[in-house]
Amino acid sequence: MIKHRKNRWWICGLLWVASAIFSLPLVVMISGSLKSSEELARNPYGLVPESWSWNNYLDSLQSMPFTIYLTNTILLCVGCVVGTTLSCALVAYGLSRVPWRGRGLAFGLVVATMLLPWHITMIPRFVLISEIGLYNSLWAIILPTFLGEAFFIFLLRQFFMTIPEQLLEAGRIDGLSHWGLFWNIVIPLSKPALATVGLFQFVQTWNDFGGPLLYLNDPQKFPLAYGLERFVSSYSDQTHLLLAAAVLFTLPVIILFFLAQKTFIQGISTTGIKG
């Protein structure tokens, strides 16, 4: 931690430079998305567009079935967020608040799967998904989240561990079963942690590219991330439209970030997961 008052001016200078470098790409992305293709070719990086081509946004919305992609993305996000929070909370409770033999081992396995590369399970999972007839269905992506996600189980378990034992004890005295304790005590107390999990799952699903690439083949079912990639190859010469589409795709995540900045930051600093 740097505290010397006399150092302030150069720290401020460095901070200014660093944040300018980091945010400049975003700024030019937004300004570029508002320039006509002609202006973009002539003056790609002028920060303020000469004429504001809001039309780029309408054009890029119309050059791909944006509504369909967006609807699919939202369906996926809602499904996955519900699936993950539900399943992970249950499992985390079982791993933290219910004593049973083998619990330690199970938790060890959870942590182990957290660090496994997805490659190794990619092909067999594909086979499994197509065997049960979920290929080319959004369920191919949603359903696995109902079976728990190691990172989030880990996060929730750590949180559940901090709930004072006295509270649960009081519940038990009132005759609550584990199920009752889970719903009436642990869940209400864990809303911040659950929100973190939901938020991260939301962002993860919003950004997910590999899943749709593998499992979906009907453009009527494509989510935005995948639809946008398809868009890149067919519109590689229309940078202004690509930028507008990228901004549209990014905007919700950014807004979400500003709304839930604290949750984001806390989530990342306690688990080290990338959003």
Place this chain on the structure above:
Amino acid sequence: MFTGLLFCSPWMIGFLLLFVWPFVASLYWSLCRFDLINRPRWVGLDNYLRLVSEIGTDQGFGLALSNTVYYAALSVPLSVVIGVLLATLLSAKVRGQSVYRTLVFLPSVIPVVAASILWLWLLDPNDGLINYGLSWIGMDSQNWLNQSRSAFSGESVGVLSGWISGEPLRLFGSKDALVLMTVWGVGNFVVIYLAAISDIPNALYEAAEMDGASSIRKFWHITIPMLSPVIFFNLVMGLIRSVQTFTSVYVLSEGTGQPGGSLMMLSLQLFLSAFNDFEMGYASAMSWILFVVLLIATIVLFRTSRYWVHYRVAA
């Protein structure tokens, strides 16, 4: 016992279906020729031998491995160094601190697909922003995503000698571009460091100040040692992440690994071997080699876990 199992049953089912069975299946297929349509055919260690024979060459697995190693070797340490420096800066109590923090963090929440589209444009050799910035500080424009040769490769010696004799210095290639893009998204590491920095007891700094230590000395002798467990954690996480890089290279190269195979990372090679070349066995064997390498990294992580676990609980 029963209740515990019941609560954990979603994960149990998931573990069996999505981990245990895939592991067994992929291990078996890695010993077969298998195209997913016709029945697998046992070939023993053939796939592994083929993979080993490709190591050190510029084809197939060898190419993907060297690309991935290059990318990881550059991006992981760079992310750590830049991350720690930024976090130290951002921990300074100045006006607008939260604004600076937000600006540095923001790039890391940009979806990879959108970020890749953005960087495709920024890295254009002719009129890209990055080259514009380089020309501003008097550097020659770089070819970035259009050049297979990387900055830290043997061939760069020739480029340097050409530069001395007056040719433009074109060092950076597509993998360097990928590193640049990764470092841009370093914000989430910064957040972790920031959390760790705020846990460092102020008394340490105060004591150092009494001894008349300079800012740099405090950074070296207090901040860095106190951060070391987190740095180590991020090193390993960064390694795992960089080895798994897929979406960005897929979008940047439109799923081809071009130019000149320089963006053919292990994960892309694996995907293409499996679903473009119908070689599930070969791809499975590749994933197993990858797994073993990462497993070793993970074991190292766990062996040292007591160091960083201590701080995480304190946090």
Place this chain on the structure above:
Amino acid sequence: MSIRIILVSTLLILLLGSPVALSWFLGSQIQTKPIVPPGREEVVFWHFWGGQDRDVVEDVVQRFNESQSSYWVRPIAMPGNNLQAKLFLSVAGGDPPDLVNQDDPILADWAERGVIQPMDEIGGAEIEKIGDWMFESARRLSTYDNQFFGVCNGLDIRAMYYNKTALQQYGLSPPETIEDLDRIANTVSPANEAHERYAYLPDSRRFWAWGFVFGGDFFDPQTYRANVDSQPLVECLRWMQSFGRIYGPDNLAAFRQGDQSLPGKTFPLLPIEADSVVGRYCLIMDGQWRVRDIFNFQNKRREAGIACPEYDVCPLPSPSNGRKNAGWVNGNFFVVPSGARNSTGAWEFIKFWIGFNQESQAAKTCAAGGWIPVSQSVVDDPLFQEYLDKNAMFAKFVELAGSPNQFPIPQVPGAAFFKRTIEAAGYEAMSNPDKSAVEILKSANERIQKHLDRAREDLKLNEERP
């Protein structure tokens, strides 16, 4: 704490909801799944066309749907790379389309692995008649091992576009031989200078085309040997490398990038600045689809009253011991995936598209899209003749389609690898102009042979099983 959470989740819902509401509001373009008319069977058809071409495809589909009352084709645009991976996944996943249009060299692999159905099982004896009706090059693109696994519906021919006006300014005539081309290159863009524009630069991916022009054959089907390091191909690659030696490989790489990325300017033969008559190149090897770009460009200039350069096309110039009117041909072809639900509908649509016994339909399609028909009978259709009369440049491509020296990538299992490796060899050679061409090709040849052998061995293994 919990108030904040409630706040955040409310905002979340709003955030989720508002884009939906917004896009429904904006959504005049909402494409809901088209309903198949009663009494008709749906044919799901994948293709990869985008932009203007997509409109042509949709027009063909519409005409087909109106021409009969049994089938209903639903076109699905799947632009981008790795369509083959996508199709493969869909067959393996058990939900394939009924018909796919492709242009990658995958016929042999897919046929051997049973990903696609042989056409004679779908079309019966009719397929042989179609084979006789087609151009030789179209037949080569449709068959593997003398059996039809695809039906070619459009040929892509490459030739040399040139800027007539620019060449005339230099007092040059279009090249007939490689020596001519080198002379032009040297006059317009002399060595060891930085250039804003170049006369001509070979593209490493066009090693296929130049290889055939130089008299090379990449593969010998009789012996099943890759033939990549043969003398004509070595000479060809050396010639391609000479450009890198003259201009510097990095300069070329930097210059090249502009070919793809200049916003709105896709064909580098055309000038960007309004006061210029020369684009980034004076000559460029490209396919017939560029005729349209030139036409549009010239129209725009004439309307604006700006000086407009003349363009023309000639066959690829060849060395004295090479092939005339030669080049690499590829094209689009239909395949019917295994597990397709409606292969008969697909078959009817294939015939409609290529114009078998309904030539004027195909003539209309080809004229609308600027596509090369697969049969002389379609070319001879009055409607298409009228189109050719108006498009002299395009007519030269159609003429080349009938040349015996137009070769596709060898139809063998492993062809995709073959193609990739040849292009990679071209890239390697051009970015390292001092590297020995023989060495590059020897190593490529070895790799390709290994791959072909492995692919064949794999397939044999498959045959052994009951």
